[in-house]
Amino acid sequence: MGIFRRVKTIAMAEVNGLLDGIEDPIAMLNEYSREMEQEIAKGQKALARQIFVENKQAALISETQALEDKRTRQAKLAIEKGEEGMAKLAVQEKLTLEKQAALYQEQYEAVKTQTKILVEKLDQLKETYNQMQQKKILLASRANVAQSMKQIQKATVSFQTDTIARGVARAEERILLMEAEVQAGSQFAAPLAQFDTAYDNFINDEELNNEIEKLKNEKVTI
Incomplete structure (x- = not known):
């Protein structure tokens, strides 16, 4: 019972x-x-x-x-x-x-x-x-x-902490990639600038002959 x-x-x-x-x-x-x-x-x-x-x-x-x-x-x-x-x-x-x-x-x-x-x-x-x-x-x-x-x-x-951490990491990676792309673009543009500068400093034959003729016509002073 x-x-x-x-x-x-x-x-x-x-x-x-x-x-x-x-x-x-x-x-x-x-x-x-x-x-x-x-x-x-x-x-x-x-x-x-x-x-x-x-x-x-x-x-x-x-x-x-x-x-x-x-x-x-x-x-x-x-x-x-x-x-x-x-x-x-x-x-x-x-x-x-x-x-x-x-x-x-x-x-x-x-x-x-x-x-x-x-x-x-x-x-x-x-x-x-x-x-x-x-x-x-x-x-x-x-x-x-x-x-x-x-x-x-x-x-x-x-909300899980791991999920948030992974999201922050992805955002950080994206920012680093953007910074790397900017830096890579800057490096690529530098040789071109140097080439342009060297080209600007190059003296052609015409300029050289003109300068020689000019010196011939000048009298040498002792």
């Missing part, structure tokens, strides 16, 4: 664990709100019935008192006319109506007390519902913030 109880406990624990994992706090709050709204609706219907009973009881008291007043007038009229038998019947019915009215009044007071209690309970239920709605808004905001932070943390954790 103990083994089966332990197996049941373990199974229930696992089921509860799974349920805890899939519970959505916002959905839970919405469900609690719907249940509270249903309770309020039931309370309002019960209050409506209670008010109906109270009004009906009040009307019954009024009718009984009106009938009692009528029998009182009939009894007085019978006494004035000397109709003793009629007067006794009227008085007897008047006394019965008085007792009924007193009983109805007592019942009415009990109904009013029940109505008051029901109104107070319904007001408390509505107040609790309003507080829960305000708290639900706050909790929903907190849940959204927590979910956002959780997603941010998950995204942050997903």
Whole structure:
């Protein structure tokens, strides 16, 4: 017997664990709100019935008192006319109506007390519902913030240092390659510049012959 109880406990624990994992706090709050709204609706219907009973009881008291007043007038009229038998019947019915009215009044007071209690309970239920709605808004905001932070943390954790390091290394290699290309271009342009300079310094035959003729025409001064 103990083994089966332990197996049941373990199974229930696992089921509860799974349920805890899939519970959505916002959905839970919405469900609690719907249940509270249903309770309020039931309370309002019960209050409506209670008010109906109270009004009906009040009307019954009024009718009984009106009938009692009528029998009182009939009894007085019978006494004035000397109709003793009629007067006794009227008085007897008047006394019965008085007792009924007193009983109805007592019942009415009990109904009013029940109505008051029901109104107070319904007001408390509505107040609790309003507080829960305000708290639900706050909790929903907190849940959204927590979910956002959780997603941010998950995204942050997903970044791997090795991946970032490899990216930086690739960027560095690219920059080094660009610098090497610039340097190689500079080295290639240097011989051309030197050739151009040597060419510019080269003296042709025409310049040489002109300079010799110029010197021949000049007199040598000792």
